Amino acid sequence: MGRILALALVCLTLTGCSVLPYPREMGDMALLRTMGVDREEGGLGVTVSTGPRAKGLQGEQEKAMVLSALRPSLSSAALALQALSDSYVFFGYIDQLLLGEELAREDVVPVLDYFARDVELGLGAQLWVIREASAREAVESGGDQGVESRLSTLRTDGEMGVAAIARTAGDVYSDLLEQGASYVPALVLSGSDGSTLTEGGYAVLKEGTLVGFLDGDRARGLELLAGKPSADVLEVDLTGGVATVRVSKAVTVCSLRGDGVLEITCRVSAQLVERPGTVSDGELEQLRQALEERELERVEDALGQLQQWQCDCLGLGAKGSLRSPGVWREVEEDWSSLFAAQTPQVELRAEIHR
Numbered sequence: 001m002g003r004i005l006a007l008a009l010v011c012l013t014l015t016g017c018s019v020l021p022y023p024r025e026m027g028d029m030a031l032l033r034t035m036g037v038d039r040e041e042g043g044l045g046v047t048v049s050t051g052p053r054a055k056g057l058q059g060e061q062e063k064a065m066v067l068s069a070l071r072p073s074l075s076s077a078a079l080a081l082q083a084l085s086d087s088y089v090f091f092g093y094i095d096q097l098l099l100g101e102e103l104a105r106e107d108v109v110p111v112l113d114y115f116a117r118d119v120e121l122g123l124g125a126q127l128w129v130i131r132e133a134s135a136r137e138a139v140e141s142g143g144d145q146g147v148e149s150r151l152s153t154l155r156t157d158g159e160m161g162v163a164a165i166a167r168t169a170g171d172v173y174s175d176l177l178e179q180g181a182s183y184v185p186a187l188v189l190s191g192s193d194g195s196t197l198t199e200g201g202y203a204v205l206k207e208g209t210l211v212g213f214l215d216g217d218r219a220r221g222l223e224l225l226a227g228k229p230s231a232d233v234l235e236v237d238l239t240g241g242v243a244t245v246r247v248s249k250a251v252t253v254c255s256l257r258g259d260g261v262l263e264i265t266c267r268v269s270a271q272l273v274e275r276p277g278t279v280s281d282g283e284l285e286q287l288r289q290a291l292e293e294r295e296l297e298r299v300e301d302a303l304g305q306l307q308q309w310q311c312d313c314l315g316l317g318a319k320g321s322l323r324s325p326g327v328w329r330e331v332e333e334d335w336s337s338l339f340a341a342q343t344p345q346v347e348l349r350a351e352i353h354r
Contacts, residue, residue: 030065030087033148035125036135037074037111038100045070045100046077047136048089051146064146068136074114090120096151097125097169098135098187101203101210109208112173123170126151129203131186131213138187141195150197154187164223164230165202172205180336181206181313183222186213206311214302221302224266224295225314227252233273236290238283241276245287245352247295256320260331262344264303264316268295270352279354288352296348303344310340 030050038045050065067089069080082089097115099108115121128151130138139147167184175182181204188200201215202222214222223229229250235242249269254262270291272279279287306313317335321328331338 030085030089031093032089032091033093033146034096034098034139034151035091035094036098036100036130036139037103038134038136039103039106040070043070043072044074044077044103045134045136046074046081047139048081048091048094049139049142049146049148051148052144063144064142064148066140066146074111091118092120094121095125096128096148098128098130098138099184100130100135101132102134104129104203104205104210107208108172108205108210109176112169112176115169116173123168123173125169127167127169127172127184129184129186129210131188131200131203133189137189138197141189141197143195147197154185154197154199165226165228175313175315176205176208179312179315179318181311181315183214183313186215204306204309204311204313206309206313211309211311212305214305217298218302218305221295221298221300222314224250224268224299225252225264225302225316229268234270234287234291234294236287238276238279238286242274243272243276243279243283243287244274245270245291246273247291254316254320254323256317256324256327256331257345258324258327260327260338261342262316262320262339264299264344264346266295266299266346266348268292268348268350270350272352272354284352284354288350291352292348292350295350296346299346299348303346307340307342310336312336312339316344 032048033051034049036047045068047066047068052064065085067081067084069077069084071077071080078091099111116123141147142150165185172182172184184203184205186200186203187197190196190198201213201219203213204211220232227250229247232247234245247268247270250266252264252266254264257263268291312335317328317339
């Protein structure tokens with residue numbers, strides 16, 4: 001409500017009007033929270049959802065409103081959505097943007113460009129790619145309660161093993177403009193009825209187009225390279241039983257050698273959360289080595305796949321330029337091919353706290 005009033009006051013100040021233009025009660029508005037965009041035959045399919053809506057003086061809730069329109073462009077689809085509701089459809093509260101895989105394989109930039117230019121939307125929405133399904137299916141999976149609460153949980157609750165790195169439309173748009181590549185958390189529809197959204201790794205974009213997904217250990221490797229690991233555990237058999245270590249932090253530093261080869265140092269911190277009695281110093285060292293081996297393999301697997309795609313979606317070269325700006329100036333123009341051809345030097349160090 002405060003945001004709407006602020007916008008209205010700005011309009012009043014700029015236009016010199018004596019009354020607010022087109023005043024509306026909150027109950028007359030459908031405040032959209034989620035938008036899904038798909039490439040379909042005949043144009044772009046746009047699906048929007050409000051989430052549960054308050055009704056009446058007692059704040060009773062009525063079911064979420066879901067609207068869909070298929071038009072040649074996003075602008076015409078947005079206008080069509082207005083005609084489908086008895087309430088005024090307001091796009092200014094959209095904070096979740098879902099893109100279907102088919103659209104991502106074509107080009108995501110026009111959608112991000114539309115969000116950047118539209119006065120109501122902006123680039124602050126959390127961005128997701130829906131894997132092996134449409135964005136419409138994902139939006140509709142929330143049923144009467146809407147999909148908004150599920151998306152909020154997926155974005156913030158690392159304990160559930162979901163994608164740890166939240167990405168806004170602005171984050172991805174900036175990456176694509178500056179370095180030509182980016183990554184986006186992906187979701188899949190699972191469950192017996194295909195109605196539950198779960199983590200699906202990361203979609204990797206090059207020049208605005210989806211080139212593939214990193215999932216499983218490769219997704220965890222990407223998180224380590226980004227310095228943002230998700231909640232993850234390692235279980236190791238010791239003499240007295242199984243010990244469990246939980247990764248809590250990662251710091252990754254990049255530099256460039258004179259020949260343009262990446263040198264990557266990743267420091268991983270973990271906590272010993274379960275132990276079979278007393279863990280000796282020797283057993284703690286065994287745990288540390290096991291953690292180093294696993295995390296190093298993950299990082300190298302993720303790097304190897306990104307090299308196959310010639311896609312430095314994390315901007316590792318640009319990060320290395322902070323330490324070697326002169327080297328970066330020499331290799332920046334040909335970085336994609338140089339990145340793909342080299343063997344990065346990776347050092348991973350782990351420490352475990354009792």
